[in-house]
Amino acid sequence: MGPDVKEQLDNILSQYDGDSADLIPILQEAQGKFSYLPKQVMQGIAKFLRLPESTVYGVSTFYAQFKLTPTGKRMVKVCRGTACHVRGGARILQEIETQLGIKPGETTEDLEYSLEAIACFGSCALAPVVVIDDNVYGRVTTAKVRQLLADTK
Ligand code: FES
Structure with a gap:
């Protein structure tokens, strides 16, 4: 230590x-x-x-409240609920995985980003939904994902 x-x-x-x-x-x-x-x-x-x-x-x-691995400065959550799934949520998650080079539950080596896949944010009307820190983004496209990640760098 x-x-x-x-x-x-x-x-x-x-x-x-x-x-x-x-x-x-x-x-x-x-x-x-x-x-x-x-x-x-x-x-x-x-x-x-x-x-x-x-x-x-x-x-x-x-206890879920405890984390055994470091979390990134930014938390990216992707909804994998049904409404988001039928509107292309899986593609969004895949794009984020590619952009960040990590899977859900992981953190980038530079500790900038952590990625989580969530069951449903309760904002299904906005599907597919991505939340970065406390900001909710609706009707996300793969192009928008690239933009969002670039903007939050
Ligand atoms: S299924 Fe994605 S917000 Fe409900």
């Missing part, structure tokens, strides 16, 4: 007394600080709480 990470983790842990019941609040705080849960951080937490690493890892993977 780098000295910075260790110091920041120690700062978090100093507010707790080592009670294993604090595992989730500690994980939440660590994720807030590092934006995901690096392996070394989970190991540090396990040691502090005197829990097996597998327990900390198990809890982190059980």
